[in-house]
Amino acid sequence: MAETDYRITRRAVLEGGAATCLFLASGLPVGAENAGAAMTAGPATAPIPRIPMTFRINAVEHALELDPRTTLLDALRNHLGLTGSKKGCDHGQCGACTVLVNGRRINSCLSLAAQHEGDEITTVEGLADRDRLHPVQAAFVAHDGFQCGYCTPGQICSAVGMLEEVRAGWPSHASTDLAFGPAALSDAEIRERMSGNICRCAAYPNIVAAIRDAAEEV
Amino acid sequence: MQPFTYVRANSVNEAAAAVAARPQAKFISGGTNLLDLMKLEVERPTHLVDISRLPLDRIEETPEGGLRIGAQVRNSDLAAEPRVRSRYPMLSQALLAGASGQIRNKASTAGNLLQRTRCSYFYDRNMPCNKRAPGSGCAALGGFNRMHAVLGASDACIAVHPSDMAVAMAALDAAVETTLPDGTQRTIPVGDLSRLPGSTPHVETALGHGEMITAVILPPPPPGRQLYRKVRDRASYAFALVSVATIVEKSGDRIQSARIALGGVAPKPWRPMEAEYVLAGAAAADAAFTEAAESALAGAVGRGSNDFKIPLAKRTIRQTLAAAVEGV
Numbered sequence: 001m002a003e004t005d006y007r008i009t010r011r012a013v014l015e016g017g018a019a020t021c022l023f024l025a026s027g028l029p030v031g032a033e034n035a036g037a038a039m040t041a042g043p044a045t046a047p048i049p050r051i052p053m054t055f056r057i058n059a060v061e062h063a064l065e066l067d068p069r070t071t072l073l074d075a076l077r078n079h080l081g082l083t084g085s086k087k088g089c090d091h092g093q094c095g096a097c098t099v100l101v102n103g104r105r106i107n108s109c110l111s112l113a114a115q116h117e118g119d120e121i122t123t124v125e126g127l128a129d130r131d132r133l134h135p136v137q138a139a140f141v142a143h144d145g146f147q148c149g150y151c152t153p154g155q156i157c158s159a160v161g162m163l164e165e166v167r168a169g170w171p172s173h174a175s176t177d178l179a180f181g182p183a184a185l186s187d188a189e190i191r192e193r194m195s196g197n198i199c200r201c202a203a204y205p206n207i208v209a210a211i212r213d214a215a216e217e218v
Numbered sequence: 219m220q221p222f223t224y225v226r227a228n229s230v231n232e233a234a235a236a237v238a239a240r241p242q243a244k245f246i247s248g249g250t251n252l253l254d255l256m257k258l259e260v261e262r263p264t265h266l267v268d269i270s271r272l273p274l275d276r277i278e279e280t281p282e283g284g285l286r287i288g289a290q291v292r293n294s295d296l297a298a299e300p301r302v303r304s305r306y307p308m309l310s311q312a313l314l315a316g317a318s319g320q321i322r323n324k325a326s327t328a329g330n331l332l333q334r335t336r337c338s339y340f341y342d343r344n345m346p347c348n349k350r351a352p353g354s355g356c357a358a359l360g361g362f363n364r365m366h367a368v369l370g371a372s373d374a375c376i377a378v379h380p381s382d383m384a385v386a387m388a389a390l391d392a393a394v395e396t397t398l399p400d401g402t403q404r405t406i407p408v409g410d411l412s413r414l415p416g417s418t419p420h421v422e423t424a425l426g427h428g429e430m431i432t433a434v435i436l437p438p439p440p441p442g443r444q445l446y447r448k449v450r451d452r453a454s455y456a457f458a459l460v461s462v463a464t465i466v467e468k469s470g471d472r473i474q475s476a477r478i479a480l481g482g483v484a485p486k487p488w489r490p491m492e493a494e495y496v497l498a499g500a501a502a503a504d505a506a507f508t509e510a511a512e513s514a515l516a517g518a519v520g521r522g523s524n525d526f527k528i529p530l531a532k533r534t535i536r537q538t539l540a541a542a543v544e545g546v
Contacts, residue, residue: 068224104323170298173314178303195454196318
């Protein structure tokens with residue numbers, strides 16, 4: 001199990017108290033099935049067997065033992081301290097939780113952690129190459145592709161996955177021809193392909209500009 | 219979310235038997251609709267059988283010249299598949315008109331067919347809903363029913379089937395292959411998979427408990443031009459108000475044959491066969507398109523807020539038929 005560099009967040013303190021928070025950060029060792037009762041939301045009379053699972057997140061192996069109800073998003077945020085992925089709607093409508101699973105973008109809020117056994121997961125924390133930002137990250141900075149920034153990790157992960165789909169020649173609803181080629185990536189294409197990511201600050205013009213720029217570089 | 223236990227199935231037969239063994243068990247694949255509903259406790263399974271990793275993710279040629287789509291093929295892979303794009307373009311168009319990039323990457327073919335209605339009263343546990351709580355009534359009948367059905371509904375339920383993909387599949391005369399808990403298999407036309415609500419809207423499909431969809435079979439592509447047209451409240455990532463899938467085969471100035479399937483207007487993908495009869499052999503002109511549209515909606519019943527869907531569906535049928543004919 002990887003060591004987790006974890007700092008206490010205001011949210012975690014508010015939700016569970018610092019002690020619980022530190023406990024969660026350690027991941028749950030195999031065999032500690034009764035120790036995590038405090039975080040189980042179900043009736044006390046019905047203890048749920050935890051599920052051991054391992055996955056690679058940002059090139060680091062993690063082993064956890066979690067309540068089956070834990071979504072991938074909650075595993076990342078509450079159990080591994082990777083709070084870059086955001087919880088917006090928690091129903092797949094806003095895209096703030098978007099991560100890459102085996103290179104593909106998905107809503108981590110609409111996926112059970114247990115379903116990702118053995119998967120390779122990349123969050124916004126794993127995109128940069130040490131101090132060198134991923135081209136999509138750099139483009140968002142250069143174009144000021146945000147205001148409050150809450151949707152930004154999801155926008156960036158989604159754009160990285162989307163540009164891979166473009167490279168693979170996947171058409172979209174905006175494509176005039178199903179024989180889509182990457183050269184046809186217009187602003188209308190970018191907007192259609194990014195429609196699963198909502199920005200409440202409406203920074204869309206700059207988000208589109210950032211992705212347009214990054215598309216040439218990625 | 220209510221507590222549940224989770225297992226990953228190793229085979230189709232094992233999965234079907236595992237669900238059949240427990241009345242409150244469910245299959246989970248992409249989970250994009252099921253988990254949404256579980257968080258709201260509209261769905262409350264006590265046991266989930268994960269079928270997402272079963273080897274049902276291939277798209278193969280059938281001896282008849284069609285395609286066999288594995289139940290676990292993701293919506294994005296199906297939409298991008300070159301053979302689907304070239305031979306069944308309406309299927310790619312329908313898939314790409316639905317959901318978001320993230321959801322299409324997760325959602326499975328079978329799961330798309332079996333997704334539940336987005337009726338806001340079905341989603342709201344504080345409201346009556348015969349589908350969620352049989353016998354409690356239908357709040358949509360006298361409520362906010364702008365998104366609801368004008369065809370095939372009943373006084374017990376006016377919810378619509380939300381899928382785009384299923385509409386194209388219905389027009390293509392696709393069928394699902396299933397495996398039953400006892401290991402036997404059967405084939406069900408996509409058009410017969412969803413049931414009309416009648417007095418039992420909680421019984422949504424022809425599938426038995428534990429019966430699992432393993433594939434969708436597309437017959438060889440029918441002659442003619444295919445087109446899928448979706449009308450919705452915003453340009454992307456919204457459910458259909460009305461959608462029209464059509465295949466028009468022309469011979470000179472006349473229509474040889476035509477198929478129509480409607481989405482967003484009924485509890486299942488709606489094939490107005492009477493409209494197809496009107497078009498067969500007719501002159502390929504607006505008179506026939508109008509007559510077909512009128513006959514397709516002849517039995518439509520508006521419930522107030524959704525009255526507009528009736529003229530909207532007629533206009534969309536006419537416009538889609540005209541576009542399909544022009545392109546031939």
